[in-house]
Amino acid sequence: MVVINIPQPTVSVTPLDVDTRMTALRKMLEIRLTEEKIQEMFLANLIRGTTHLCIGQEGVSTGVASALRKGDTVTCTYRGHGHALALGMSVKAMIAEMMGKTSGCCKGKGGSMHMTDASIGLLGANAIVGAQLPIAVGAALTASMKNTGAISVTFFGDAATNIGAFHESLNLASVWKLPVIFVCENNRYGEYSPQHWTTPVENLSVRAASYNIPGVTVDGQDVETVHAEFKVAAERARAGEGPTFLEMKTYRYLGHSRTDTGPYRPPGELDAWKERDPILLLKVKMIADGQLDEVEFGELRDAAERHVAEAVEWAKQEPYPTEADLLTDIFYEG
Amino acid sequence: MVVINIPQPTVSVTPLDVDTRMTALRKMLEIRLTEEKIQEMFLANLIRGTTHLCIGQEGVSTGVASALRKGDTVTCTYRGHGHALALGMSVKAMIAEMMGKTSGCCKGKGGSMHMTDASIGLLGANAIVGAQLPIAVGAALTASMKNTGAISVTFFGDAATNIGAFHESLNLASVWKLPVIFVCENNRYGEYSPQHWTTPVENLSVRAASYNIPGVTVDGQDVETVHAEFKVAAERARAGEGPTFLEMKTYRYLGHSRTDTGPYRPPGELDAWKERDPILLLKVKMIADGQLDEVEFGELRDAAERHVAEAVEWAKQEPYPTEADLLTDIFYEG
Amino acid sequence: MPVLTYREAVRNALADEMRADENVVFFGEDVAAAGGVFKTTPGLQEEFGSKRVRDTPISEEAFIGAALGAAITGLRPVAELMFADFIPVAMDQIVNQIAKYRYMSGGQFMVPLTIRSAQGGGVGFGTQHSQTAENWLLNTPGLKIVLPGTPVDAYGLLRGAIRENNPVIVLEHKGLYNLKGEVPDDTGVLELGKAKVVRAGRHVTVVGAQLMVHRALEAAETLAKDGIEVEVIDLRTLAPLDTATVLESIKKTGRLVVVEEAPHTSSWGGDLASLAADEGIYYLDAPVKRVNMGRAMFAYSEPLETLAIPSVERITAAIRETAYTQ
Amino acid sequence: MPVLTYREAVRNALADEMRADENVVFFGEDVAAAGGVFKTTPGLQEEFGSKRVRDTPISEEAFIGAALGAAITGLRPVAELMFADFIPVAMDQIVNQIAKYRYMSGGQFMVPLTIRSAQGGGVGFGTQHSQTAENWLLNTPGLKIVLPGTPVDAYGLLRGAIRENNPVIVLEHKGLYNLKGEVPDDTGVLELGKAKVVRAGRHVTVVGAQLMVHRALEAAETLAKDGIEVEVIDLRTLAPLDTATVLESIKKTGRLVVVEEAPHTSSWGGDLASLAADEGIYYLDAPVKRVNMGRAMFAYSEPLETLAIPSVERITAAIRETAYTQ
């Protein structure tokens, strides 16, 4: 049997108010159902290339987004659909992007790995492991120089903590005391390699000590814990006290990408994690607190499903870019 | 007044036998006098480009070299003359190289920043900060795969611990449990920037924890301490227990390179360090132990001086490469 | 005659060299236990053990540099950079270290090292996972660069690369992994640096590599119906470039079209045009044409990606224009 | 007319842009307190404060990426990479991120970012500290690349670069920092992308940049004595390349020599030869010659470095040969 170590909160985790909980639940369902649909579309050849889904990890993006303010910025990875939706990207813009349509968030020029929407602070998902961290440091530099009070968040995986850009970014952010929160989504695998093959420490948060910044290991499956731990880091950052490294323990239910079926998982691991599903955990709390019942939950789920299905139907009708779009958006002309 | 914190040894430091001490003393004098001569030649335009001298840091290279065996390999930095001489490069080969002569250790194709001599295990000095670390990891991979019992040593500066290659190399060496000793010569400055401007931790050895390897801060001015601490790491490595990170606290007396006069030093700092000069410390011990007197020391110094002067005169007469050498040594033909 | 996919050819070449020389070691991200993301290396770890075939952490600068350190101390490493777009992540080790290591040491070291990577577009991987990489590297002396375009070349050239006592970058084309072709049983090590005339013709010389050669061959087929006899040259190795074979062909046809799956600027296509404009100039009967991506990027959206990469139609049109110029 | 060194021109341009726009920030290794290793930026931190002018840790990937993040969120960063040989260390950020960021987002961002760096050989810094860097970058769309060769261009083009709402790489030549030249008081922002005919002539067109232009001018002076009138073009910007000016000149002279301080392969020299072989072909009266480093590396030893980099003599000989070809 696989036993999951649940990190204990380092701050007091008070229940979020019912509206915030409901918003988080809806958001997580939207992410979940969008991702399921994307997988379906990918297998049906409606989406080309590759796609990296975040099913199982919705608690992290949703919990973090719930603690952000307007003006805050985010960079993330190719596994970025959850972050984009949590920040407020429309399912339509996302699906259209994935289909390479002009009405996609990046006019079809980004694709699954590059979800970007400046208007919601999403500065870009990145397909090069680690490359989004320096960019987030730069966004924090702007916030710091312009005294906007904004923070910069960057999401990355466990395996990304082995690349040079991770190290350099944490160091630079610390030296310049910039308002960046480094959020590691430790889903235990980098592609097909379990963490311990590539990374000689178990809790990645220990790496924060190299930069003299706080490092916290967080239960990434409990959206309220994520919210609470993140909030403390955000407040430090907004107060000019510099960066924090948060390691969110989480799990991806699907393969790394495309058709990976996850043969590398120990038996039982997936099931054990599913018992700590972020949607389930919040649902159970809300039911226990009398804020939700199974019927209502079913309705929320159905609504999300319809919403996603509508977006897909809409996106299918949208136009593709044409030759006129080939050389645009490379340089700003003016 | 500047107070220097002297790291306490973490292992018992027993006095080296008199022969080893004498060899170390001679070697340090050779390095010191060679470097002084190089500076002179540089200012007299006999050496072009730039040069980075290690005066004040001789204890580290000499102490490490005294614990190496044949077959061990070393990579180091542009500030590598001390390492080369400590490993046994001749002053002639070094000076000729610096003058761009064919009888230089690299046929004049390397220069001051690239001292290399495969025959003594010196795999190369490197002019790109951090680049020598991965190369040392590779040499350790060979040792490990071929079970040679050899170890791989790599020298780098304090400021180099902020670059990605440092992080990636320690991580990879740890995961593969390779026999590498990472020797950081913390001379308190990266070019003209004091450590605390660029690096948010004081003892760089704390960074070893990120890779789950031992990290030790060492008094780099006492050649016997360097020897003792290094030896423990070397034994671990030879026994297959993996890498160690040693931070040697040391100091460079001259500027970073060329004509830098070190305006960034706090007043008194240089003098305080000179009181802990590695040659002086060993000399004082040897005198106290009745192994040396001032006259003998003066003779050693003079001998080294003559040796260096002869090498320079010789090198001046050596020929330069010609057009026939332009395209050789790029590819191995055969 | 045995038919293999390009993917299988890569695997067999690596396996055969590992059998032939115990100093050959192979590592990269997810190449060992999982057999590579493009499934080019399944079963190697089983056969050669977890010391000779290793998975690495995501740290390209470190493991490419480690390949260099291993190469100069007695191993013959093959390192995989999953996508050629990651070459920039390890660029310092490749252009400043690997390419220069022998030279800077005055010839003290051999650097028998191979880096394999998957490049090229057309499969919808987007802007950061589709690029061709050769032009980042070709201006740096000290590297050999190989671009196999068929299974037999993938097999023979990879073996040749691994045997080389110099650094070789083998850029496989990810759009060709499923391509099938004959790999005769006696295919051994192919010599690097030799272009191949893959279709003989009298009227126009077309030069390319990998996917572009296949498209050029299609174009040639079409044009043959109109009586235009196209000579198609597959360069196969870009450094060193086999200019003799190209020049020979120019002398015969007097017309040159260079086709590249890359932007127009600062690429090997310019060097071939430059060859024609210098040594070839007295043979030229028409302007030298280049078909490439111009100023476009590899795009995600299918119509844009299709427009960006030279198509059979664009290649055909350029050859036709060149052929009819007086 | 005020005479400045190239080094002073760089400093003044940066200072003037920092005065003009408070969003301009500047950082790099030892650029602030120490004023840069080439002393190009002394006094800027004093004038603009330690927030706008910063020293960075040695972490090129991080601070170049940070420049990108800052550029897309409202600053106008200028980052210094001390030696252009370190571009490979930050290569991923430059070619995969900075060059593509606007494109991948479908045009959501402007990327008003300048990277300054010192390149070029001739001063004995050895193989890893002498390279010219443009050909690592030119095959990647999305970057503008500027190579000023005189004080007035160093001043005006750096100002132009900083004002650009696109990423610009300004490669200064470290062998030119002491060069003096007139920088008229009314020199303002120079437009990027314009080559300059720095000497008019009827017989042969010589194209180059930076140190090579100065050497070409010397060669032209010598050849003038023999009645050969050389037209010398300083490209100044390599991306976008001002092909119109070069073509115009080829039409006039019918002869082209391209001079580069770089190895022969996969460089912009090939693109100019290719321009001549395509659009210029009917005007050519002689083979297009290229003078460059061939297959040589930047060497440490003085005689080798001198042999590697095109000398006035080699340039003169190539022009003469071209001029006399019928």
Ligand SMILES: Cc1ncc(C[n+]2csc(CCOP(=O)(O)OP(=O)(O)O)c2C)c(N)n1
């Ligand atoms: C520099 C670089 N190296 C390798 C890859 C290929 N790659 C994409 S995702 C991935 C694994 C990343 O794992 P992790 O950081 O844990 O994030 P996760 O995918 O689990 O969210 C790898 C190796 C890449 N995109 N970029």
Ligand SMILES: Cc1ncc(C[n+]2csc(CCOP(=O)(O)OP(=O)(O)O)c2C)c(N)n1
């Ligand atoms: C990648 C890279 N960045 C910057 C430089 C320029 N540089 C050379 S030495 C140096 C300072 C290094 O300091 P440290 O690592 O402490 O070593 P030290 O010189 O003090 O021995 C710098 C910034 C370089 N050579 N390589």
Ligand SMILES: [Mg+2]
């Ligand atoms: Mg992961």
Ligand SMILES: [Mg+2]
């Ligand atoms: Mg230092």
